[in-house]
Amino acid sequence: MVIRLLREQEEETENRGKKGPFFLLIFIIVFLSIFAFVFPFFFGFLYILGFQKVMGCFPCTGQSKKRTESGVNNDIKRKDQKKPTSGSLKVNSNGNLQKEDAAKDDRLSLDARNSNLKDQISENEINGGTKFAFGELVEATDNFSSNCFLGEGGFGKVYKGHLKRLNQVVAIKQLDQNGVQGIREFVVEIVMLSQADHPNLVKLIGYCVEGDQRLLVYEYMPLGSLENHLHDLPPGQKPLDWNTRMRIAAGAAKGLEYLHDKMNPSVIYRDLKCSNILLGEGYHAKLSDFGLAKVGPIGDKTHVSTRVMGTYGYCAPDYAMTGQLTFKSDIYSFGVAFLELITGRKAIVQTKDRGELYLVAWARPMFKDRKNFSRMVDPLLQGQYPSRGLYQALAIAAMCVQEQPTMRPAISDVVMALNYLASQNYDPQTHLAQGPCGSPSRTGAKRDNDKAQIASDGSVRD
Structure with missing residues (x-):
């Protein structure tokens, strides 16, 4: 009996084990069928609910795909309008910003961008004063008549003109499309002069950018360039006297000091020469032509590495050999121009x-012996110069043209020395003219300083 019950229990357990997996399989199949049927409706409901909640954050909650894309485009426009570019946007009557036609874009800003200057200057810095129509400048110069022609340089030709709108006589520089300087220099000069304000820098009145035409309008300097008063003088033109030469040198040095020490950021002129020193009434000197100017080294940097630009004879040898531009490069160029003022000689002569x-x-060997000093001075002065002033002037020039840039003085020291020289007014009536060897023309007359000598390093010693 017991054995039979045990066998029945064993058979029941065995049958239950066989039926368990079968029922589990049936349950899984039924569950998956129900899940597959309900899943799309459930998550579709959640998706619709979430989409409506998100779209409720926008002012327009249209449901069409077309309208949604329109909303995205409008958002992109709003982001673009946060940073308008000069001349490319305008404000309409409703206060909204709209794009103008490409033909009406600020061509000066385009020039800056096309010249790869956008990383150096901002749109706000491009403010060159009055914008002139090309027709205005054609009328001002009588269609760029030869009678109005003043001169020509790397930028192009310069004309004298009269602007009716301002009732002012001006100098107009027209960019030569095939010239040495181009659009980049044109933009640099506008930016440079629009930020500068100094009595020894030429004033920019305005500019013209129209089609292929690029013109700059300056204040008119009636006495022309310093070069025209030193070299190849026409018959009857009176040479500059000693006092005037020292005043011109001091004025040019003050303009350079402003660029180096007063402007922010500081600027290296890079093209100081006698033809770029213009003279106004009373021989008031002003620096001009800033197309090659460069922002000076910033922070711990000692130089700016750049392509060598400038004028032969004025370019510092260290800059010419290495391409490393420093403020002392300008000092060398100034020293050459100052030597021209003293000697009357050109920066380069053909022999x-x-x-x-x-x-x-030519000058360096002569600096070493004071007996040479009187032979260095411009013969057109006819001996009418102070010997002490000559020695001091040569000392300044010698220091400025030192071969090693670290030996050249700072522009502030040059200004201080030249201000002193300019203040020492020389009167030919009360001073004896110097003879060909530096001695007074009258026997027994005493020299201002007969012991001063310039050492090879440019310093003055007795």
Whole structure:
């Protein structure tokens, strides 16, 4: 009996084990069928609910795909309008910003961008004063008549004109499309002069950007350039006297000091020469032509690495050899121009036997012996100069043209020394004219200083 019950229990357990997996399989199949049927409706409901909640954050909650895309585009426009570019946007009557036609874009800003200057200057810095129509400048110069022609340089031709709108005589520089300087220099000069304000820098009145035409309008300097008063003087033109030369040198140095020490950021002129020193009434000197100017080194940097630009004879040898531009590069150029003022010689002269002769190469050996000093001075002065003033002026020039840039003085020291020289008014009536060897023309007369000598390093010693 017991054995039979045990066998029945064993058989029941065995049958239950066989039926368990079968029922589990049936349950899984039924569950998956129900889940697959309900799943799309459940998550579709959640999706619709979430989409409506998100779209409720926008002012327009249209449901069409077309309208949604329109809303995204409008949002992109709003982001673009946060940073309008000069000349490319305008405000309509409703206060909304709209794009103008490309033809009406600020061409000066386009020039800056096309010249890869956008990383150096901002749109707000491009403010060159009055914008002139090309027709205005054609009328002002009588269609750029030869009678109005003043001169020509790397930028192009310069004309004298009269602007009726301002009732003012001006100088108009027209960019030569095939010239040495181009659009980049044009923009740099506008930016540079629009930020500068100094009595020894030429004033920019305005500009013209129309089609391919690029013109700059400056204040008119009636006495022309310093170069025209030193070299190849026409018959009857009176040479500059000693006092005027020292005043011109001091004025040019003050303009350079403003660029180096007063502007923010500081600027390296890079093209200081006699033809770029213009003279106004009373021989008031002003620096001009800033197309090659560069922002000076910032922070711990000692130089700016750049392509060598400038004028032969004025370019510092260290800059010419390495391309490393420093403020002392300008000091060298100033020293050459100052030597021209003292000697009347050009920065480079052509000789029959030695070819090109640089003024600095000619002057350096003569700095070592005071007996040479009187032979260095411009013969057109006819001995009417103070000997002490000559020695001091040569000392300044010698220091400025030192071969090692670290040996050249700072512009502030040059200004201080030249201000002193300019204040020492020389009167030919009360001082005896110097003879060809530096001695007074009258026997027994005492020299201002007969012991001063310039050492090879440019310093003055007795």
